[in-house]
Amino acid sequence: MKIFDSHFHYYGETAPQEFYHTVLAELEVPPQSDAGRVERIFVNAVGGDYLESCRAREFAQVVKEAFFSVGVHPHQADEFLAAPQEFGEFRGHEKLVAIGELGLDYYYEQSDREAQKQVFRRFLDLALEWGLPAIVHIRDKEEADAAYSDAYELLAPFAQAGGKFVVHCFAGSVAWAEKFLALGAYLGVTGIVTFRRADNVRECLKAIPDDRLLIETDSPYLAPVPHRGSDNHPGYLILVAARIAAERGRPVGEIAELTTRNAFAFFNRKEC
Template sequence: MYCSQMIWFDTHAHIQDEDFREDFPEVLSRAASAGVTRVVMAASNEEDSRAACRLAVHHPMLYAAVGVHPHDAKTWGAGTAARLSDLVQTANRDALHAGRDRCVVACGEIGLDFHYDFSPREAQRDVFRKQLELAHALDLPVIIHMREATELSLSILREAHADGLFAREHPAGVIHCYSGSAETVPALLALGFMIGFDGPITFRKARKPIEALRVVPADRLVLETDAPYLTPHPHRGKRNEPSYIPLIGEKAAEILGESAEIIAARTTANALRLFRIGLSRELQNGNALNESKTV
């Protein structure tokens, strides 16, 4: 169904979750068949960060993020930052031994969630700042989760920016599953963030994310599934997975009046820049695809 030369990148999925244990190899092969060449697994807590790293070490198309989600902020302890740092170093070393590039590419997902308030707001705020410092120490971009906490998230990010916690020569990170208003987008762009869009842009009643999508510059847009959540149309109600990224990309293309090819190429290039992944192998893969087509 999809042109084999279209290359997609799912910048946010939780395929290290229990939900994917039964058919993990099939999930990866369906993603590959759909043209998804890279998936970044976002982590929710320490154990989840370890699970993501374990998978990423052995699967060249997978990358891991490490971090503690605002829901789990209450699990943060005195040794958490040191253990996450060790995990990053060990996983990257193991990845090199396994013959691949470094596999931990971000710190996340981190931020504030005042919709569910699963952790006390004070703890969320404290753990968010601590992880912005951790990401700086590890020289990693951040994956930001912000839900019903735009004002405070923005002020924490502005403070981090003023304190020099974001790399100047690279994107600061990504605002994951952007659900804020179009008016807030410029402030996030000014801090160096890319903006991630997911299944909700395909929903029939979507309005806010579509308005926001329209104001994101071409070089700041990335696509994510957030699998197993937020399944795009027409699979709503079923488990989400990375092979559905083209559905989100095609919808984004329609909204922006572009071709799916352009959106695939653009969002993949943005994701590679965001996570500082070298382009050389991507080009080799592209050539291999071209060659296999002509044989």
């Protein structure tokens, strides 16, 4: 069985090939799984600033099953505007599949909101210019939706111009899921779906069509139950697929297969 982690972060503590083989050695099979063992895992290493984008590229150059994306996380927006880095060196790389992650984070607000929007616009424009999909981060304060609303205002014209995007680690409402899906978005589901209090995420699963669903670890963050609180890695992705399968009443292998197919389609790559 194959599976595709559409969003993980590589911080370089371990050499790329060693990291990947460690992940393979620790791949999990959920109890009573119909899926059998995961034999091949594809990954997208995501950049949240220039240096992380360089590490993501390094990882993808070494690991056959890896791709990478480049961008500036909203936490880094102020820093990027103060000293913009040149991302043009990444253009045309054979393993580059997306721009991201980029977006708006009004939960921590480590960067000014206007700065976040400015950087978001700049990298959405870059995605259109380079002909790549965008990986979008949106996080709001509890019981608020300003980040979702502002992101929607920026993403609507992007989609109308032919841009393709995923809202990664989606944890919004069903209403927002439906609004983004209407723009043609994909939605990424993480280990949060296994958390006891994440009823909203499980409810959103009902709104996501099979062909718009991506799965991800967002590792090293958001380890799924029963590993919550520990470092996450792509080897735990099957636990995300298993919970989605349970919620949808489907075999785990089927969820792994369709989300792998979706990831290759989203990243405009031929499935291998």
